[in-house]
Amino acid sequence: MGKALLALFGGRNVLVLVLLVLALTTGIVNPRFLTLQNALNIMLQVSVLGIVSTGATILLISGGLDLSVGSLLSLSAYIAGLVILRFQSLPLAILLAFCTSVGFGAFNGLLAATERAHPFIITLGMMTFLQGIAIAISRGSPINGMGGLYEIIGIRDFLRIPLPVFVFLAVLVVVDIFLRYFPLGRYAYAIGGNQEASRLSGIRVGRVKVILYALNGVCVGIAAIVLSAILDSALPTMGSGYELRAVAATVIGGTPLFGGRGSVWRTLLGVLLLGLVSNSLNLMGVSANLQNVVLGAIMVMAVMFQGSK
Amino acid sequence: MNLVPEQEVLLAVNEVSKSFPGILALDSVSLVLYAGEVHALIGANGAGKSTLVKIIAGALQPDRGNIVVGRKTFRALTPLLARKVGIAAVYQEQQLVPDLTVAENIFLGKEPKTALGRVDYRRMLAETGELIQAYGLSIQPSDTVGELPLAQRQEVAILKALKEQAKVLLLDEPTAALTGPQITFMFRLIEQLRKQGIGILYISHHIDEILSIAQRITVLRNGKNVGTFLTQDVTKEMLIEKMVGRRIEGTSSFSRKPSGDVVLEVQHLSVDGIENVSFLLREREILGLSGAAGSGCREILRSIAGLLPPRKGQIKLFGKPFHPRGTTDAIQQGILFMPEDMRKEGLVLPLPFPRNITLAKLQKVTSRGVIVPAREIQAVQPYIASLRIVAPSLWAETRVLSGGNQRKVLLAKALFTDARIWLLEDPTQGVDVETRQEIHRLLIEARNGGRSILLFSSDLEELLALSDRIMVMHKGTLVKEVDNPAVVTAQELLSMTLGG
Numbered sequence: 079m080g081k082a083l084l085a086l087f088g089g090r091n092v093l094v095l096v097l098l099v100l101a102l103t104t105g106i107v108n109p110r111f112l113t114l115q116n117a118l119n120i121m122l123q124v125s126v127l128g129i130v131s132t133g134a135t136i137l138l139i140s141g142g143l144d145l146s147v148g149s150l151l152s153l154s155a156y157i158a159g160l161v162i163l164r165f166q167s168l169p170l171a172i173l174l175a176f177c178t179s180v181g182f183g184a185f186n187g188l189l190a191a192t193e194r195a196h197p198f199i200i201t202l203g204m205m206t207f208l209q210g211i212a213i214a215i216s217r218g219s220p221i222n223g224m225g226g227l228y229e230i231i232g233i234r235d236f237l238r239i240p241l242p243v244f245v246f247l248a249v250l251v252v253v254d255i256f257l258r259y260f261p262l263g264r265y266a267y268a269i270g271g272n273q274e275a276s277r278l279s280g281i282r283v284g285r286v287k288v289i290l291y292a293l294n295g296v297c298v299g300i301a302a303i304v305l306s307a308i309l310d311s312a313l314p315t316m317g318s319g320y321e322l323r324a325v326a327a328t329v330i331g332g333t334p335l336f337g338g339r340g341s342v343w344r345t346l347l348g349v350l351l352l353g354l355v356s357n358s359l360n361l362m363g364v365s366a367n368l369q370n371v372v373l374g375a376i377m378v379m380a381v382m383f384q385g386s387k
Numbered sequence: 388m389n390l391v392p393e394q395e396v397l398l399a400v401n402e403v404s405k406s407f408p409g410i411l412a413l414d415s416v417s418l419v420l421y422a423g424e425v426h427a428l429i430g431a432n433g434a435g436k437s438t439l440v441k442i443i444a445g446a447l448q449p450d451r452g453n454i455v456v457g458r459k460t461f462r463a464l465t466p467l468l469a470r471k472v473g474i475a476a477v478y479q480e481q482q483l484v485p486d487l488t489v490a491e492n493i494f495l496g497k498e499p500k501t502a503l504g505r506v507d508y509r510r511m512l513a514e515t516g517e518l519i520q521a522y523g524l525s526i527q528p529s530d531t532v533g534e535l536p537l538a539q540r541q542e543v544a545i546l547k548a549l550k551e552q553a554k555v556l557l558l559d560e561p562t563a564a565l566t567g568p569q570i571t572f573m574f575r576l577i578e579q580l581r582k583q584g585i586g587i588l589y590i591s592h593h594i595d596e597i598l599s600i601a602q603r604i605t606v607l608r609n610g611k612n613v614g615t616f617l618t619q620d621v622t623k624e625m626l627i628e629k630m631v632g633r634r635i636e637g638t639s640s641f642s643r644k645p646s647g648d649v650v651l652e653v654q655h656l657s658v659d660g661i662e663n664v665s666f667l668l669r670e671r672e673i674l675g676l677s678g679a680a681g682s683g684c685r686e687i688l689r690s691i692a693g694l695l696p697p698r699k700g701q702i703k704l705f706g707k708p709f710h711p712r713g714t715t716d717a718i719q720q721g722i723l724f725m726p727e728d729m730r731k732e733g734l735v736l737p738l739p740f741p742r743n744i745t746l747a748k749l750q751k752v753t754s755r756g757v758i759v760p761a762r763e764i765q766a767v768q769p770y771i772a773s774l775r776i777v778a779p780s781l782w783a784e785t786r787v788l789s790g791g792n793q794r795k796v797l798l799a800k801a802l803f804t805d806a807r808i809w810l811l812e813d814p815t816q817g818v819d820v821e822t823r824q825e826i827h828r829l830l831i832e833a834r835n836g837g838r839s840i841l842l843f844s845s846d847l848e849e850l851l852a853l854s855d856r857i858m859v860m861h862k863g864t865l866v867k868e869v870d871n872p873a874v875v876t877a878q879e880l881l882s883m884t885l886g887g
Binding site: 256259260261264267268270271272274275276277278279281282307337338339 | 604663692694713714715718719724726731732733734735736737742747749750753756757758760794800
C-alpha cells in the first residue's frame with residue numbers, strides 16, 4: 079500500500095519525508111496542529127492555489143507556461159463581480175468569468191503556438207496587460223458582497239469539509255483523468271517531451287497547444303470564482319502572485335520545468351508542502367516578516383533535493 | 388612540389404580508440420600531421436572521421452591512446468586546451484558570435500586596450516583590415532558576421548584561428564556550401580596557409596577535390612586507419628576501393644524485380660535543394676536513394692512527408708494528386724517519415740517506450756475517444772516481441788533504451804501506424820551489427836508484406852543489400868538509376884554517388 083502510494087507520487091520520497099517530519103515537529107510544538115480542524119484549514123487555504131497549480135501542471139508537462147494566470151484570475155473574478163452588481167445574475171456572472179479566463183487562456187495558447195517567442199516572455203507581457211485591464215475597469219476599488227451561490231461555495235461545507243476543498247479535489251481528479259486517458263493529455267506529454275517528434279507523428283502541435291492553454295484558462299476561471307466566494311469580494315489585484323506560487327508548487331512537486339513528465343498528484347504534494355509550511359510557521363508563532371525567508375528557503379531546498387534530472 | 392615535407396611534426400595521434408554504446412567508433416587509429424601539409428581524411432559515413440576530428444579538437448575524449456602536440460603528450464584534450472596548444476577547428480562555426488562584427492569576432496577575448504583601458508576599436512579594425520588584405524579576402528572588418536554568407540563566415544573563422552596563432556587547422560567539408568569560384572578561392576587560401584607552415588587536416592567527401600589539394604591522404608574504414616598515402620601514389624579508384632573494402636562475405640542482396648502497382652509518383656518535383664526530380668515507387672518495393680551530403684536525398688523524403696512544400700511539380704499518391712500540408716496529412720494517407728536523428732526528431736524520449744509506438748495512431752487503442760491502457764499494452768506487445776525490443780519494463784522511458792532498441796521502437800511505430808509508405812533515413816545509423824541485420828530483415832519482411840519503402844542510406848552496402856532499385860542523386864538532381872543492384876558493387880555505387 080505504502081509502495082503503491084509512493085509509486086503514485088512518482089517516487090517523491092524525499093518530499094513525502096519532508097512533509098511528515100514537518101508535520102510531526104509542528105505537532106509536538108503545538109498540539110493544535112494535529113487536529114482535523116487544522117487539516118481542513120490547510121486544505122481550504124491551499125485550494126485556490128491548488129486549482130491554479132493544476133492548470134499550470136498541464137502547461138508545464140507540455141513544455142508551456144502561463145505567467146498571466148494571476149492577472150487573469152483577478153480580471154475574471156472582477157468581471158463576475160461587476161455582473162452580479164449590475165444584473166444580479168449569478169449564472170451570467172459565472173459564464174462571463176469563464177469566457178474571460180478561457181478566452182484569454184486560448185489567446186495565450188495562440189500566441190505561444192506561433193513559436194515566435196518563449197511563452198515565458200509572451201505571458202509575462204499578458205500578465206501586465208490583463209492586470210492593467212482589471213485595474214482600469216475597477217478604478218482600483220473592490221466589490222464586496224457577492225451573494226448567492228458564492229455564499230454557498232464560500233461558506234457551506236459537506237461532511238465538515240469546505241466546498242472549495244471539494245472543488246480542488248474534483249479539478250485534480252478530472253485533470254488527472256484527462257492527462258492519463260485522453261489523447262490530448264497524451265499529446266501534452268509528447269509535445270513537452272519532443273515537439274518535433276510529435277509533429278512528425280502527425281500531432282497538430284499548434285492546435286493542441288491552444289486547447290491546453292484554454293484548459294488552463296478553465297482552471298483559472300474556477301479558481302477565480304472560488305477565491306471571490308471565499309473572500310466574498312472581488313479585488314482587481316486579488317490574484318497577483320498566484321502565477322509564481324503555482325509554478326513553484328508544481329516544480330516542487332516534481333514536474334520538471336522543461337516538460338515531458340509530471341502529474342497532478344505530484345503537484346498536490348507541492349501545494350500541500352507550501353500550505354503546511356505557512357500553517358506551521360503560523361502555529362509556531364513565527365512572525366510574518368520572517369515567514370517568507372523560511373518559505374523561500376524550504377522551496378529551494380525541496381527543489382534541490384528532488385534532483386530533477 | 389608534392390613531396391612530403393620533411394619538417395616538424397605538428398600533431399601525432401597515437402593508437403587512439405573510442406567506443407560508444409554498441410559501436411567501436413575508432414579502433415587504435417594513428418595519424419601524423421606535418422607542418423606545411425594538407426592532409427586529407429576520407430572514409431565512408433560512419434568510418435570514424437568526425438569522431439577523430441572531435442577528439443583532436445578536444446570535443447571528445449579518447450578511451451585509449453594519446454595525442455602529441457609539439458613536444459607535449461596528452462591523454463585527452465579539452466576544447467580550451469586544444470585551442471591553447473594551437474589547434475583550431477574551423478568547422479565549429481558556432482565559435483563565431485553572429486551579432487558581432489568581423490573584427491570583434493577575431494579579437495574576441497583579446498581586445499586591444501587604449502591607455503584608458505577602453506577597447507581600442509580603431510586598432511582592432513586596422514589590424515583586422517591588414518589581416519584581410521594579407522589573404523586577399525573581400526570581407527570588411529566592420530561587417531556583421533551573422534549577415535555574411537556561409538562562405539565568408541568560414542573565412543572569418545579561419546582568420547580568427549590565425550589570429551590565435553593556430554598551428555593546426557581542422558577543416559570539415561569546407562567546400563560543402565560553396566560554389567565554383569568560391570571553391571577556387573578557398574583552395575587558394577588553403578594553399579597560402581600551407582605555405583606558411585600551418586598543418587591542415589582536411590575532411591571531405593569529394594575525392595577529386597582532395598586529389599588536387601592534399602599532399603597526403605589517410606583513409607578510415609570502420610574506425611580503422613587502412614592506410615596513409617602520398618597523393619601522387621593513388622588514383623580515385625584506389626581510394627574508393629580502400630574506403631569500401633572488400634565486399635563482406637555472406638551479405639547477399641535481397642533485391643528482386645518489383646512488379647506491384649505504382650503507389651507513389653513524383654513528377655518534376657522541385658523544392659529547395661532539389662531540381663526537377665521524377666520517379667515511381669511501387670507496392671512491395673524498396674527504392675534506394677543514394678547521394679552525398681547536399682545531394683537532395685533528404686529533401687525528397689521531407690517533401691513527401693509534408694515537411695517541405697514543393698516549389699514545382701507534383702506528387703501523386705495511388706494515382707491521385709497529393710498536396711500534404713503537414714505531416715498530419717501524410718500520416719492519414721499512410722506515409723510515415725522516420726528521420727535519421729531519432730533523438731531530436733523521431734522519438735519522445737521521456738515517454739514510456741510503448742507510448743512512442745502508439746503515438747501516431749492513438750485511435751487504435753481508444754474507445755469513444757478515451758485511451759484504454761490495457762488495450763494499449765496489449766496492442767504493442769506483439770511488436771515488442773517480434774522486433775525483440777529489450778527494455779527494463781513496459782514503463783521504461785524511451786530515453787533509457789539502447790540506440791538499437793530505440794531504432795526498433797521507431798520501426799514498431801511504423802508497423803503499428805499501418806503506414807503503407809515508409810520514408811526512411813539511415814535506419815541503422817549507430818546500431819551494432821546484430822541489430823543492423825535484424826532491422827534489415829524487418830525491412831525485407833515489411834516489403835514482402837506489401838509496404839513500399841523509400842530508403843535513404845549513406846551506408847552503400849546497406850543500400851545494395853536491401854534495394855530493389857537505386858536512384859543516385861547528385862547536387863539536387865537525379866543522375867542515375869540502378870535497376871539491378873545485385874550486379875553493382877559498393878565501389879561502383881560510390882563513384883556514381885560522388886558524381887564520377
